[in-house]
Amino acid sequence: MPVATVVEQLAAARLELDRAGDLLTSPSPGALDRCSSVLEAAGRRLTEWQPRLAEQAGDPEALAEAWRLRRSFRRTERLLQTAGDFHCNWIGLRGAMTGGYTSSGDPAPVLHGHRISLQG
């Protein structure tokens, strides 16, 4: 398998991760749903190509692209983690603001009751 093909596949996975990262810079529920699809596609692509990577072991160009892919993953991971923390902490704050604290010192959970959310 030519090196260029491996590099192209890694670069394509990187672009997908970049796209996921861009979606996470504006983390609405809809954007997060689209992000899941993009991440799934990137994961599928890497899983499919992984057995063939060994053929290019030691190739500096492919390794450089793999590092770029890793950096892109780190960015996406950080964006998801930060957005997740933001919402998680906000849920806790809302709980403390509306229900105070539980006997163990944790913010009281916000009870949403039973809801049906319909979207057009």
Next chain:
Amino acid sequence: MSNLLASLVSSANTLEAYGRVLEATQNNVSNASTPGYAKQRIDLYALPFDPQGGATGGVRAGTLQSARNEYAEQAVRHQSTGLGYQQQLADSLTVLQTNFDITGNQGIPQALNTLLQSFSAWGATPDDPSARQTVLQRADALAQAFNQTANSVSSASRDTERQVGETVGQINQLVGQLQGYNQLALQGNKNDAGLSARVHSALEQLSSLADIQAVFIDDGSVSVTIGGQTPLLIGGQQYAISASLYEPADPPATNPLGPGQMRLQGWDGSDIANAGGQLGALVKLRNEVMPSLIGDRFQAGDLNLMAKQFADRVNQLLTGGDTNAGQPGVPIFQYNPDDPTSIASAIKVDTSVTPDQLAAISVGPPTVSNGVPLALSALAVPTQDADRINGFSFSQFYGQVAGAVGGLLNDSKNNADVQQSLLTQAKDLRQQYQGVSLDEEATTLMQFQRAYQANAKYLSVLDQLTQTAIDILKT
């Protein structure tokens, strides 16, 4: 007739209520680009309607409310601090890195290579005066390359000290502005949207300069601390911070003549350990990165270490040999041994040394006519520990020093890119959370939780896949 009048009054009140809502909306549109401005809204309340009891219904405008979410504001400031830190590191390291060429075409590596080549050429023609002259010239060029690099780093260090002072000045100035805003708030303007916008804009500017925490008090004022505990502003009182050079007494200095450290202090003289933001980056560069190259009171610095060890080894080999006239060789490099932090910046070749004083003959036994230049040229590819520095050849050691600077720069650039995205995200979340009703928000938060779980699973798989790709391609 009374009913008709009541209806007219009710309609007039309703129109007035809608007028107030429209004014609030108009003000929001007008201030769409005002830094720090948060939307305001007026809620409408239905009035009781009971014709028989005389209640004519209609609508009443509630009080003006800010849609600002302080939690989201704080998240923006936090990311702004992170970006300020990484961006400052990247900017300063970009300048610093220009002094550390790794191509071998200029600076220390180029001068080192040409000197080592001149040793080889001298070894081939040990009696040639011009070969000895070339050795002296190239040794001088290497000394100058050390001087230039070390002086450039020293200059960058002084420039960083100046920037620390300027940044501290900017912080004090911005806190001074906030002090003025606090006084206005305490005079009864705490609900002024314009004042709130100015306060938040100043806090955002401040957060890129340093890691600050802002706490809003019920009286409308804001209290600001830096580094988690040092006060900058409480109510109407500002507490100025300062920066200075100091020479810590404990632990005792190993290089008493080396430069001191930069210190940040609160109004009461207490140390500010983790300033964060641009200020934190500048202090890290000044107190950690640059001393690792040019030294301070506690370390010699890699450039000084390399200059000293190279000079010592060359001098040792030269003085261990004999000249053609049977005289012992003389050392060529000179430096001040009392100040280990000034070796690279002041090392020089002894101008009184003449080419015929360079010893080529190794006394042995056996005596070798070009033994000394051969031993000197072996510094390029060392075979004994005495020719190495920390286990590496001098070229490799320099490559590691330059590589460390380049690695720091690369990391800070990557981190700055990520921080930029995180700041964009935080601003987007702030926008999303402005003016959202709690009911609407509850639904969104549930959707978020579900979506995060799904994304986290995919990322966990991708973590393994991307790392495995590197592991496979590395082997």
